[in-house]
Amino acid sequence: MKTIAVVDVGKTNAKVVLVDGEDFREVAARTMPNGVVNAAPYPHFDTEKLWAFLLESFAALGRERPVDAISVTTHGATVALVGEDGDLVLPVLDYEHDGPQAMAEDYRAIRPRFEDSGTPVLPVGLNAGLQVYWQSKAFPDAFAKTRWLLMYAQYWSFRLTGIAASEVTSLGCHADLWEPRNGRFSSLVESQGWTRLMPAVRRAGDVLGPILPEIAVATGLRPDVPVHCGIHDSNASLLPYVLTRTGPYAVVSTGTWVVVMAIGARPVVLDEARDTLINVNALGDPVPSARFMGGRAFSLLGGKSGDLPPAAIAEVFRRGAMLLPSLPEESGPFPGRKATWTVAREDLGEDAAQAVIAFHLALMTATCLDLIGAEGPVIVEGPFAANRAFLMMLKVATGRAVLSGGSATGTSVGAACLAACRAPEPALASAEDNLPEGAADYAARWRRLACEG
Incomplete structure (x- = not known):
């Protein structure tokens, strides 16, 4: 019997849910509030608290029922900037922070047309492309250390496997980063020199790899548990x-x-x-x-x-x-x-x-x-x-x-x-x-x- 552990990070709550892969029943779950840290350099998600919750949940739920695979889903409008060492170069911005709007006028001059990106102009940080643009201008030294620009679901898959990937449901979620009808990165990505920061595009269901050895040790999960690329919620x-x-x-x-x-x-x-x-x-x-x-x-x-x-x-x-x-x-x-x-x-x-x-x-x-x-x-x-x-x-x-x-x-x-x-x-x-x-x-x-x- 296949049991799938789903990492489900919503804007309000985060969950780890065990789903029976035969009848798709949710057989167990652990939940925590997904709060925002209102501290410098800007309001951001507490990724380390979430990470600790995920590891604890894998360990506890894995004792109830062996886990055969891990799949990830998260809210959209969220980008993680990851350095060569795999750590964040800047905290993961809360999309309800209005800081990016300080550069909204400049951004409008370089963003793709709505007809191309399918992305409307949205308030606060709801356009992920605007978030990245603002971070690149407001924090240039930190941004220069970025190796990977990861959408949020793929950030957690990366934490689990060490393998970076791009994925279209997250890139295409009012981000200005993707052209839905043409199936390619948008003009914004090219004009800003971000193409080199984008990992290869993988399908949401692709297996990126097994969990990292240290995660197997920390959670008691089998070291060969596969992790799938992930999907926008x-x-x-x-x-x-x-x-x-x-x-x-x-x-x-x-x-x-x-x-x-x-x-x-x-x-x-x-x-x-x-x-x-x-x-x-x-x-x-x-x-x-x-x-x-x-x-x-x-x-x-x-x-x-x-x-x-x-x-x-x-x-x-x-x-x-x-x-x-x-x-x-x-x-x-x-x-x-x-x-x-x-x-x-x-x-x-x-x-x-x-x-x-x-x-x-x-x-x-x-x-x-x-x-x-x-x-x-x-x-x-x-x-x-x-x-x-x-x-x-x-x-x-x-x-x-x-x-x-x-x-x-x-x-x-x-x-x-x-x-x-x-x-x-x-x-x-x-x-x-x-x-x-x-x-x-x-x-x-x-x-x-x-x-x-």
Whole structure:
């Protein structure tokens, strides 16, 4: 029986999950918060704390069940600058730090066109290319020591194997570093002299090598455990569907970010001002996408999953209680807009407020689906797949079938597919359609008000 240890580093939490390679069940997991160190030279991820957590988790989980392979998935918009000795030459920048924006005007003059890179101009450090450009100018002495420019998933694979690699799902994640339609590094990489810093491009499922001997000693894992190259987390959620499904459909990957990806979309002109972009899937194909920080909004608003009383939903429709975009205001299809409640939250019961939050997130998601020309059923992965009010309103707003994935951590199962060399037929449940009368009118009014604002 093959057991795959998945390193799953999200923006909010990091996990090591054991996945059964036969039936793709998650059989064990360890989790820690993924905090940011607010210290010089800029806010950064605590990579050494994460590394210690990974080693401890491998040791503990390996005692429960022998590990046969390791696969890595991480959030995007993150780059590690590694020196000849394998150590970081600069800390791994937190992409929510606004320092890179100090050079945004200069960067705009050298960045690739949206039509070529599929990368919109994004705030703070969300364009990985801008991060690297800023680091090269703000810290030239340290940057000069860089040997490898590694995307985040491949950084952890490098730590495990000592082998550097590039990979397209991470390079193609609003980074300005890749041309999705041409399958090559962007003009930015060439013009800035970064080509020499880019390791050879490997497929996400490629085995880079076995774990380093010292890791085997530290964890008790077999020294021949293979480590796969790794994948961007939203593409990990998408992968089982890419491998098993035909026809047009969309996948909504939910976490800190809600990332909407359309397969077989109708042709549309993407609007880079509304956080649309082109991702690249694990097979190297371009995927029209859109996103907003839905999980962050859910957390900031104190959102809760669970069944809501029909009376609370009826109250929301009767009073026209809505949360209009956007939260956080700097991302998503309504950038720069401040969130507003049409009925003060304190004037609503808690259940009604929770319904408003769920409906807001569903309607933001429906907007993203429209922007990228999505067609066919909508598949929801991750935490929002357990939120019935969200699923029901998404079904009403799109007028299409909405299916929920069975896992709260779809990224981990998707990453395990890389090591299993196959994918399970995802178990999907159809969303119910029992919202009371007025749901369609509510969705139409929300869209009208959102667009007018």
